[in-house]
Amino acid sequence: MSVVPEKNNYRFDTQRLRAGYDPKEHNYAVSPPIYQTTSYDFRDVAHAMALFGFRETGNLYSRVGNPTVSILEQRVAALDGAAGAVALASGMAAISYTLLNIAEGGGRILTSPFLYGGSADSFKKIYPKFGITIDFARNIENPEKLAEEIRPDTKAIFVESISNPNTVLLDIDAIAEVAHEHGIPLVVDNTVATPYLYNPIAHGADIVVYSATKGLTGHGNIIAGIVLESGKFNWQSEKFPQFSERYYTLRDINGNHRSFPEVFPETPFTSRIRFNYLNYFGAALSPFNAYLALIGLETLSERVAKQVRNAEILAEYLSNHEAVEWVRYPTLKNSPYRALAERDFPKGAGGILSFGFKGTEAQREAFLNSVQLFHYHVNIGDARSLIVNSPQTTHSELEPEEKKLADIPENLIRISAGLEDPDDLIADLEQAFKKAFEIKN
CATH class of the missing domain: 3.40.640.10 (Type I PLP-dependent aspartate aminotransferase-like (Major domain))
Structure with a gap:
């Protein structure tokens, strides 16, 4: 022992x-x-x-x-x-x-x-x-x-x-x-x-x-x-x-x-x-x-390194998407945490990121219901890529003032990047965005 x-x-x-x-x-x-x-x-x-x-x-x-x-x-x-x-x-x-x-x-x-x-x-x-x-x-x-x-x-x-x-x-x-x-x-x-x-x-x-x-x-x-x-x-x-x-x-x-x-x-x-x-x-x-x-x-280093690369690619893609209000990932140029990321995280700042969905609640739900490659559930750090609407799931316990203190707006969507090909992940998000915005405001 x-x-x-x-x-x-x-x-x-x-x-x-x-x-x-x-x-x-x-x-x-x-x-x-x-x-x-x-x-x-x-x-x-x-x-x-x-x-x-x-x-x-x-x-x-x-x-x-x-x-x-x-x-x-x-x-x-x-x-x-x-x-x-x-x-x-x-x-x-x-x-x-x-x-x-x-x-x-x-x-x-x-x-x-x-x-x-x-x-x-x-x-x-x-x-x-x-x-x-x-x-x-x-x-x-x-x-x-x-x-x-x-x-x-x-x-x-x-x-x-x-x-x-x-x-x-x-x-x-x-x-x-x-x-x-x-x-x-x-x-x-x-x-x-x-x-x-x-x-x-x-x-x-x-x-x-x-x-x-x-x-x-x-x-x-x-x-x-x-x-x-x-x-x-x-x-x-x-x-x-x-x-x-x-x-x-x-x-x-x-x-x-x-x-x-x-x-x-x-x-x-x-x-x-x-x-x-x-x-x-x-x-x-x-x-x-x-x-x-x-x-x-036994595969920790290889897994996390690939998840970091995929998260960085997804963060850049989402940062330039017309349906996205904002993206939060520490190594982005506009991140307030970029200096800390460069100082303390030389191998990368993790495999999760979040973004603000620019659309109605119905469109946001349609987007999540349309993903095919991403898994829609509440875990993180999986070999598979995951997606979830955190304010309504993992952080649904928080009252409105607590969400405000934690800076978790209702349109936040969290991604946990997995090990898939990033082009396939982007294609999946793109088709889900397209289906979501077929719904009129």
Whole structure:
């Protein structure tokens, strides 16, 4: 059940294929096996006691640790340069366990208004019931003023590295500096970027979360989430007393109660999620889904690079289309985020873009009903190209004033570029535009 990435000098494209896995430890299987088992025999009583006392690493029960899942954790940790990782059953579990772990007992989370709709809605509906207040920052794009919004009980700042659906880019380095000046961690949802395009930890993030459902694994066939920690944040400050709590379940061989930082000095955050939240809330990732995630990771670089190229081509095409009011993609000449894209995203600014449909609601619906090659559904990061009317679907939870704060107009259409030939994608959009505008205003 080790979650600490192996320390070597392999580069990114080698790590995505090799990190966390030694065939000699798995009967020389070339591909990581699926350990489809609930639990694991102990060698003897002493072995069981050593595992339960955290004096030896190993597997106890697949809810908290499984060999296939552990390989996935170590591999993604290596790609992100993280000290440790914990894989979960969904991206939303990754977000919720992270924020509950940080703000346990109450407090505030300062967040970007530019978020996935499910995240924003859960922040409004769920967390206040647990004594956690979510504050949507007005100055998230002006880090020099962001400190004014941090209160004494603010426990973290939460942002997306590339926002969904508007592809907003933030100055993560500057935001991290503000967070650390106030003794709080920066949490970055890196789902859209993936570690291929952006490494939040290298830019100052303390915690990184993924919906591994999306571009990280890239085939639309699993639901999964991952939480990673940098290993650099001091969780034993007075602001986070829960990390200094000593538990009977963490006792040493003499029966002394211990805290998570004492038992897991390199990975206190993800270990606390594993043995508290994952253990008792139970959002465990299945071994089979972990296996599919590992297979998806093997093509991460090639997939995302092609998706970026296709997104750039589609953004340019749409920018010159008479039926399009505006296009949002960070590398466009008129994008307010172009400088950040050039500075922080040398490999490209992701595979999603959005545009404003210049037509009536009926024409917009006809356009979406007319696409043939694009898939009309709510996922992103798939090998296939996807299209959706976000204000009415993925962000339909947001009330009008919340959509205004997040800058999501009703005519916004989001595209997640896949791996098809871009000329075929353009042809599909073109025929859909033509059919839509056959409908008179």
